[in-house]
Structures are given as structure tokens and as C-alpha cells.
Amino acid sequence: MTNENKEPRKRFLSLDTSTAVLGVAITGDGRLLHEINASGERNHSVHLLPIIQEALQASGTTPDMLGGVSVGVGPGSYTGTRIAVTAAKTLAWAWKVPVAGVSSLHALAWGGLGAALAQQRPEAGGQVPEKAGNGPDWIIPLLDARRGQAYTALFAANGDESPKRLEPDAIRLMADWLLQLEERLKQAAAEGVKPRILWFVGETELHGSEESLRTLMEEGCVRAVPYELEGRWTGFLGEERLLAGSDDIHGLIPNYTQLSEAEANLRRSSEGSLNKR
Known part of the structure; x- marks a missing residue:
């Protein structure tokens, strides 16, 4: 710098x-x-x-x-x-x-989280969703990169400040990325810091469908919110x-x-x- x-x-x-x-x-x-x-x-x-x-x-x-x-x-x-x-x-x-x-992707995650919380206000304002954890929300931004891939990363909510980065920006095969997230989610749960909600934000139509996220939903509370930067x-x-x-x-x-x-x-x-x- x-x-x-x-x-x-x-x-x-x-x-x-x-x-x-x-x-x-x-x-x-x-x-x-x-x-x-x-x-x-x-x-x-x-x-x-x-x-x-x-x-x-x-x-x-x-x-x-x-x-x-x-x-x-x-x-x-x-x-x-x-x-x-x-x-x-x-x-x-x-x-x-x-x-x-x-x-x-960091900007997409921050904006997507704000949009997601605004859309889910009743849920975010007191009602604890099923399978919710007690840790900070995770945000997974998605931009389609074709051939089953996405530009993506992982962030954690940090109050009103910019989300904290947990994984670097990369192009990832979504099938492998979801398996990595599932393992990380299990580890977080074992450590007592399971995220409250996993928010998939951005271009979610292809990679954030209920079918594609089904196995991850079995481990935690998962939401997909379409969002444009x-x-x-x-x-x-x-x-x-x-x-x-x-x-x-x-x-x-x-x-x-x-x-x-x-x-x-x-x-x-x-x-x-x-x-x-």
C-alpha cells in the first residue's frame, strides 16, 4: 500500500x-x-x-x-x-x-446482506429461524462464471461495519464449494459458533436454488436472495x-x-x- x-x-x-x-x-x-x-x-x-x-x-x-x-x-x-x-x-x-x-465480491456481500435483512425483517427482528445458530451471519456472494462455476467468497457479518472476510475471492466449482461450506459449517457448529443464517446473495437463480443448496440446508439455516450490486x-x-x-x-x-x-x-x-x- x-x-x-x-x-x-x-x-x-x-x-x-x-x-x-x-x-x-x-x-x-x-x-x-x-x-x-x-x-x-x-x-x-x-x-x-x-x-x-x-x-x-x-x-x-x-x-x-x-x-x-x-x-x-x-x-x-x-x-x-x-x-x-x-x-x-x-x-x-x-x-x-x-x-x-x-x-x-466484498461490495456485493455487504450490499446483499443489507438487502437480505431488509427483505427478511420479521425473521431478523426477533423470531429465531429453524436451524439458526448463535454466531454471526455468513454471506456468500455469487456471480455466475459458467460451466458450473461461480465467482464467490465467504464473509461474516460484522455489525454495521463491512463484513469480515473468511475466504478469498476465487472462481470455484459450485459443487465443490458447497461441500467446503458444509464442512466449515459443521466445524463451526462443533465449536459453538454456528452462523445464525447463511445468506447466498447476488446471482442466485442458477447457483442458489433450493435443490442445489439442499444438503447445506440440512446443516443450517440457509437463504438465497437475488441482488444486483x-x-x-x-x-x-x-x-x-x-x-x-x-x-x-x-x-x-x-x-x-x-x-x-x-x-x-x-x-x-x-x-x-x-x-x-
Whole structure:
């Protein structure tokens, strides 16, 4: 971590284009000042800069009021993630402010937990669900990565603060990931810290169905809540990072977690050519 930001200004710009949602937010002192979440076609390269300008104008924010730019570095869409990271680095360089990359899955987990609790308010407000534990909630963000895989991680609820990371961001085969979670859940129960609820949030339609989660449901209280990433959570995570320091503007890169299919094919082709020599 470099470029320590000892006297941050009060406002921050955040960007995330790692999913189908283009999220832009202006935050300050842990509060949301303005947010635009445009979902639909993944044509983020066309809409990102106009939406940034709109958010700045709507919140009355000028570049000289910014203390930094935060950006979701993925994992997620390869092209989408590159768009936001490139834009964030360019704006930070032009405005001479620090830049910080944050996990898009961390932001998805934090926002998804808030949405889940809001939807389940009666259950969260006193009634103890069947099979609920006495430990903190677990949050498992999901973004489909095709071929039975998902971009995912594991976090634990940490009060009103950002969720605490328990497992790193990765692309995982869901069948294996659910088995790992089941073993971890059994271990937590044996230690007396079984999570109250396991929340699967994000793109849950494919990987969070009752059928796919059936064996996990036998061990604990499991809920799946569809959720689309909102820019504010990238902003709140970015504020935390920027108050502590920032990333090297030239070294900040997307977190792909694996080679894209095109890059993998190119590497296999290159290796094949070398083997023929």
C-alpha cells in the first residue's frame, strides 16, 4: 500500500462495472451523497463517463472536492472490470487524487446482506429461524462464471461495519464449494459458533436454488436472495481503503482470478507452437 493519504478530503467517487450493473456513487464520511445504478446491456464503456459527470453534478461535487477514487476490481466481467479500472486510474491521475481498488465480491456481500435483512425483517427482528445458530451471519456472494462455476467468497457479518472476510475471492466449482461450506459449517457448529443464517446473495437463480443448496440446508439455516450490486458499497469500502492509504496508480489491475477464454486459447496456441520447434 502506497501514497498514504493523511488528510483525506470529504468526498469520494466510486465506480464498479464488473457486473451487468454500472454503479457510480459519491460518498462522504460514510454517507451516500448520490448514486446511479444503470442496469441492462453491458455497454458500460459508452455510458460510464456521462454517468460519472451526472453524479458529480447532481451531488454538487467538483474534482477539487474529491479525496480519492475507488473502483471495484472484480472478479466479474473481464471487459467490464477493465473499463472501470482504466477510468478510475485515468481520473485519479488527471485530478491528482489517490485511487484504491476494492473487491467487487466484498461490495456485493455487504450490499446483499443489507438487502437480505431488509427483505427478511420479521425473521431478523426477533423470531429465531429453524436451524439458526448463535454466531454471526455468513454471506456468500455469487456471480455466475459458467460451466458450473461461480465467482464467490465467504464473509461474516460484522455489525454495521463491512463484513469480515473468511475466504478469498476465487472462481470455484459450485459443487465443490458447497461441500467446503458444509464442512466449515459443521466445524463451526462443533465449536459453538454456528452462523445464525447463511445468506447466498447476488446471482442466485442458477447457483442458489433450493435443490442445489439442499444438503447445506440440512446443516443450517440457509437463504438465497437475488441482488444486483449498488455503487454505494464500493464507495463505502473505498472510503475505508483510502483513509488508510491507496494503491499505486500504475500497479492497480483487475482481479480476474483466471485467464479469460481468449487469453487461455492464445496461451495454448503459443505453447503448441513452441512444442513444435
